[in-house]
Amino acid sequence: MFNERLARRALIAIALLGLAGGLGAAFSGRADLARWIWAAGAIPVAASLAVSIIRDLISGRAGVDAVAFVSMTAALALGEPLAAAVVAVMYAGGGALEDFAVGRAERELKSLVDRAPRIAHRRVEDSFEDAPIDEVSIGDTLLVRAGEIVPVDGLITSSGASLDESALTGEPMPVSRRTGEAARSGTVNAGETFEMKASATAGESTYAAIIGLVTAAQTAKAPFIRMADRYALLLLPVALALAGAAWGFSHDPIRGLAVLVAATPCPLILAAPVAFIAGTSRAARRGILIKGGGPLEALARAHTVMFDKTGTLTVGGARLVSIEAAPGADSDEALRLAASLEQASHHVVAGAIVSAALGKGLSLQIPAEVRETMGSGLEGVVDGRKICVGSHQLVSGGSRPEAWAVRALRRASWRSALSVFVSVDGRIVAALLLADELRPETPRAVLALRAAGVSRIVMVTGDRADSAETIGAGLDLDAVLADRAPADKVEAVATEQRLNPTVMVGDGINDAPALAAADVGIAMGARGASASSEAADVVILIDRLDRVSDAVSIARRTRAIAVQSIIVGMGLSGLAMAAAAIGWLTPVAGALTQEAIDVAVILNALRALGEGRGSERAAMPAAAARALRQDHEDLKMRLDRLRQIADALDDAAGEAAVGLIIEANRIVDNDIVPHERDDEGSVYPQLASVFSNKHGLSAMSRAHREILHQARLLGRLADGLHADESDRYIVRDAQRIIDSIDSLVRLHNAQEEDIYQNVVANWDAEVQAQGRGKSGAAGKGNVPARG
Numbered sequence: 001m002f003n004e005r006l007a008r009r010a011l012i013a014i015a016l017l018g019l020a021g022g023l024g025a026a027f028s029g030r031a032d033l034a035r036w037i038w039a040a041g042a043i044p045v046a047a048s049l050a051v052s053i054i055r056d057l058i059s060g061r062a063g064v065d066a067v068a069f070v071s072m073t074a075a076l077a078l079g080e081p082l083a084a085a086v087v088a089v090m091y092a093g094g095g096a097l098e099d100f101a102v103g104r105a106e107r108e109l110k111s112l113v114d115r116a117p118r119i120a121h122r123r124v125e126d127s128f129e130d131a132p133i134d135e136v137s138i139g140d141t142l143l144v145r146a147g148e149i150v151p152v153d154g155l156i157t158s159s160g161a162s163l164d165e166s167a168l169t170g171e172p173m174p175v176s177r178r179t180g181e182a183a184r185s186g187t188v189n190a191g192e193t194f195e196m197k198a199s200a201t202a203g204e205s206t207y208a209a210i211i212g213l214v215t216a217a218q219t220a221k222a223p224f225i226r227m228a229d230r231y232a233l234l235l236l237p238v239a240l241a242l243a244g245a246a247w248g249f250s251h252d253p254i255r256g257l258a259v260l261v262a263a264t265p266c267p268l269i270l271a272a273p274v275a276f277i278a279g280t281s282r283a284a285r286r287g288i289l290i291k292g293g294g295p296l297e298a299l300a301r302a303h304t305v306m307f308d309k310t311g312t313l314t315v316g317g318a319r320l321v322s323i324e325a326a327p328g329a330d331s332d333e334a335l336r337l338a339a340s341l342e343q344a345s346h347h348v349v350a351g352a353i354v355s356a357a358l359g360k361g362l363s364l365q366i367p368a369e370v371r372e373t374m375g376s377g378l379e380g381v382v383d384g385r386k387i388c389v390g391s392h393q394l395v396s397g398g399s400r401p402e403a404w405a406v407r408a409l410r411r412a413s414w415r416s417a418l419s420v421f422v423s424v425d426g427r428i429v430a431a432l433l434l435a436d437e438l439r440p441e442t443p444r445a446v447l448a449l450r451a452a453g454v455s456r457i458v459m460v461t462g463d464r465a466d467s468a469e470t471i472g473a474g475l476d477l478d479a480v481l482a483d484r485a486p487a488d489k490v491e492a493v494a495t496e497q498r499l500n501p502t503v504m505v506g507d508g509i510n511d512a513p514a515l516a517a518a519d520v521g522i523a524m525g526a527r528g529a530s531a532s533s534e535a536a537d538v539v540i541l542i543d544r545l546d547r548v549s550d551a552v553s554i555a556r557r558t559r560a561i562a563v564q565s566i567i568v569g570m571g572l573s574g575l576a577m578a579a580a581a582i583g584w585l586t587p588v589a590g591a592l593t594q595e596a597i598d599v600a601v602i603l604n605a606l607r608a609l610g611e612g613r614g615s616e617r618a619a620m621p622a623a624a625a626r627a628l629r630q631d632h633e634d635l636k637m638r639l640d641r642l643r644q645i646a647d648a649l650d651d652a653a654g655e656a657a658v659g660l661i662i663e664a665n666r667i668v669d670n671d672i673v674p675h676e677r678d679d680e681g682s683v684y685p686q687l688a689s690v691f692s693n694k695h696g697l698s699a700m701s702r703a704h705r706e707i708l709h710q711a712r713l714l715g716r717l718a719d720g721l722h723a724d725e726s727d728r729y730i731v732r733d734a735q736r737i738i739d740s741i742d743s744l745v746r747l748h749n750a751q752e753e754d755i756y757q758n759v760v761a762n763w764d765a766e767v768q769a770q771g772r773g774k775s776g777a778a779g780k781g782n783v784p785a786r787g
Helices: 004-027 031-058 065-077 081-114 206-220 229-250 253-262 266-285 293-300 309-313 331-342 348-359 392-396 403-414 442-452 465-475 486-497 509-517 530-535 547-581 587-609 622-648 654-688 694-718 728-759 763-770
Strands: 119-124 127-132 141-144 154-156 161-164 175-177 194-198 288-290 304-307 319-325 368-373 377-382 385-390 418-424 427-435 456-460 479-481 502-506 520-524 538-540
Touching: 004 031, 004 081, 031 065, 031 081, 065 081, 065 229, 065 253, 081 253, 081 587, 229 253, 229 547, 253 547, 253 587, 266 288, 266 293, 266 547, 266 587, 288 293, 288 547, 293 520, 293 547, 304 309, 304 486, 309 456, 309 502, 319 331, 319 348, 319 403, 331 348, 331 377, 331 385, 331 418, 331 427, 348 418, 348 427, 385 392, 392 403, 392 418, 392 427, 403 418, 403 427, 442 456, 442 465, 442 547, 456 465, 456 486, 465 479, 486 502, 486 509, 502 509, 509 520, 538 547, 547 587, 622 654, 622 728, 654 694, 654 728, 694 728
Parallel strands: 304 456, 304 502, 456 479, 502 520, 520 538
Antiparallel strands: 119 127, 119 141, 141 194, 154 194, 161 175, 288 538, 319 427, 368 377, 377 385, 385 418, 418 427
């Protein structure tokens, strides 16, 4: 098989040997031999260049390589083999420099593949043996030693583990995982040896999906677009015309040759590809796989970014938000029994229930006689009692729900939550309400996109309008498109595309058509969503939404560097051509000058590998971080009470309902409104001095206005309310307003903490000292049904 890189290395070796050998012969007084050696070093490069030009013409592309070919052959024809040899070294050297840049980029991607585990320590009876990871089956018990990479996805069965998940999440600090929690392939054991039970084969595990994406991109990606080709048809006739004019006015063909040599367009040939390769390499270090120069260039022009909600703006999983217990039933006991049974299932809902029970410190038992009904739930025996967990129809056997269960179903409906019922020995004892959760980094990701230059941000989701609008109000989105099926998402993308270059971001199979339709499709591929990843032009390899803004920033900076390199390089080449035309540069001097220009252009293009200026964060005193965070912790207790009031209004009527509504209004007036006004009046002016993105503060102020608006609505409803006026419609309206205030404030607090993280000195140390992961944000969304 023809190896293009090896051929390029051979050509540069031949050209260098020809140039050096000819110089040696010339210094020895063998001028005739020197001319032959120089010609012998230039002819193979010229022949290779001719083949490349013919190949381009066959494919319908006219490249700027033609100028280099004309200058080299003209030098040979006019008896200037030294100039031809210098041009040959210059051109072949440019190819070698391009290979160097490509190698830099490929090393970033190759490192992902090289670190993939090859063996697993599998339990066989009372000992462990090494086995290829392809032979690991679901249910096998594996041993992961300290410092080793987790070979496949699985559940921790020993006392716990400390895992470095930076390869998947970008989070540099190790995280602690308890018994029963997931360990994903590709993470590193940062603690003691632990045991795990495989929940997926090697080919279906998280890291295998990432490797598959990288391999596909390396083997199937299109070549980088040469921005130079756009100018090729102009450059060649200009160079020939100027060379002809210099020859005509001076009557010296050598002067015309000098112009052609100085016009050799290596800045055009190499600047854009090297910059694009460097930008792709930079993106790979951030866990962003860009499938070629075309998507990178398109991403740099992005005006509109559209987000799917579930799994993109939200985590796409489930968390327990409420336990609705039947009269006389114990909610914690119902959760303990349900979680004990759910240990036998790998469904996302089961994992959420088990995690919630473990988080409360409940002691789980091993279930027996487990039978799973796909799409509905589980049945089994726990502590000698028959437990059933799942949909109301499965648990009740199709009987009519009781009054408390009707209220639970209604509450789940207007909260866009999933209801999971629990029965013990045939009696329904509780309903577990689970909802999706906003990603912690989502508010910061939206603000970062604004800072990166994106003008319009839209959420398009299949979720209900009320829950989608709540998230949209807090995230400073320009539009929220709800209740959209996959075909509707494609239509929405097409509508935006007709106005401006559009990017679509999604993670699920249902997002694949919209990703393919957009100018640039970005897939959140860390979880192995193969359909969306294959349809996308860019894949985020780690589970972080803020990498989308990183991708846009990298693309914009890369394109700017490429254009800068081309303009500056060709400007310098133009000066060299003018100098050659008036006789100030000989063909050899012109070639050497052009070589210096080439090196400068390529080194400038390689700046796309770096971070760029302005990446340093402004700082704010750590004491301010503690005060702001403590304010949010204090407010969270009042928000918890608001949520309790909203839940209690389901059963309240008359004087009891009025009392709850008035209490909620008092909390809002006395605690929430003053907090928001204080933020606007004193905290934000402090942030304005250190926060570079003033649009972000404007977005925060917009959220304040929405919260205050909802507070005014509640105040009007509660003002002068009497027991005889509290019909079910007023109670329902109060519930919705209270719940909206609760959700908006929690979301807004998460946004503020994300902003503080960007501007407060030593924020990470402060968060670690006070306990990691206390964002307090909860978005509402759909949770996938079982099966």
